[in-house]
Amino acid sequence: MLRLGEAAALLGVSPHVLTAWEQQFGYPKPARLDGDRPLYSHKELIALRDALDTSLSLPSAIRTAQDALGAEDRSQTTERPQRSASTEVRCRVR
Numbered sequence: 508m509l510r511l512g513e514a515a516a517l518l519g520v521s522p523h524v525l526t527a528w529e530q531q532f533g534y535p536k537p538a539r540l541d542g543d544r545p546l547y548s549h550k551e552l553i554a555l556r557d558a559l560d561t562s563l564s565l566p567s568a569i570r571t572a573q574d575a576l577g578a579e580d581r582s583q584t585t586e587r588p589q590r591s592a593s594t595e596v597r598c599r600v601r
Contacts, residue, residue, distance in 0.1 A: 508538065508546040508547065508548065509546065509548075509552065510544065510545075510546060510547075511537075511545050511547070513547075514537075517556060518552060518555065518556050518559070526545075528565065532569055534551075534569045535547050535548065535551045535552060536551075550579075551572065554571075554572035555568060555572040557575075558571035558572045558575070
């Protein structure tokens with residue numbers, strides 16, 4: 508976990524800019540474990556930095572970073588639960 512200044516430095520922006528991104532786009536989303544001070548996930552910041560390095564707009568970079576982290580989380584799941592026939596929901600269109 509990184510503090511605001513460290514996180515901003517990793518992304519190459521000022522702390523004010525990083526705070527504005529959080530407020531405007533909701534990403535990166537810090538934890539607030541140390542009182543009210545934001546602590547940012549290193550993995551989230553690296554994913555965002557990598558996406559920004561590809562010259563994407565900020566909203567596109569955020570989606571790319573979120574997708575990358577989601578794909579990583581899904582790949583760490585070894586087995587997905589299977590739906591049984593009794594739990595499937597069927598919709599009928601009239």
